[in-house]
Amino acid sequence: MAVAIDKVAWVRIENGKVLCARSRGKDTCYLPGGKREEGESDVQTLVREIREELDVDLVPETVELLGVYEAQAHGRAEGTVVRMTCYTGDHEGTPTASAEVEEVLWLTHTDRDRVSPATRLVFDDLKAAGKLL
Template sequence: MSGTIHVAAAVVVADDGRTLVVRKRGARVFQQPGGKPDAGEDALAAVVREVAEETGIAADPGDYVPLGRFTDDAANEPGHRVVGDAFLLRVGPAEATASGEIEELRWLTAAEVPDTPLANLSRNHLIRFAWP
């Protein structure tokens, strides 16, 4: 492995039970919204900022519930590991807009997960938190 990438990610769940995944421009797999913290930024501040930038969902930091730290092979950077600080965010109606580096977003049901191309961190660790 040539490196470690630190990210903050949100498992966003709408009141209809679907969960939000995004596909970044140039990527082939979907993942939870989120991204790399800026210098001096903690994981919570990073996830609040990234979710707003990528999806237009502006939530109060107090609305995010910490889920823990998870590690897996990076989806878009071969030879790297990703370490993700994850949070759960429950929102009202399933409304979001792809913006910034996001090419596509989807609201998934549990039944759609097996047929959706997901990043390792999402499939192996995070998506399960959408449906406890």
């Protein structure tokens, strides 16, 4: 599988639900995060993207790798693959929609059809691990 999109994402689970975001004008939800800028580490990218999207500060020393997921990129040509490197970590502040984010949602596995293909893989793993309702 050729990877066309390389992304980092934050996985925040509370009370059996995972934090997701929905971009303005879109109907599909995704895990917050984004693409690296030149010279950025995964953690630097994650801290910047989460600040931009959700107006919260990740605590860098608490960020831990959850896993790497690859799937068809949502809304892209068939064969376009996204590799999403997922991290957990603590934050300061209350997640709030900002920048390109229209809505912040807490989703369960029953909401699986509302998220991107790569996010579905994360949901499935979290459900199997007993972390997601």
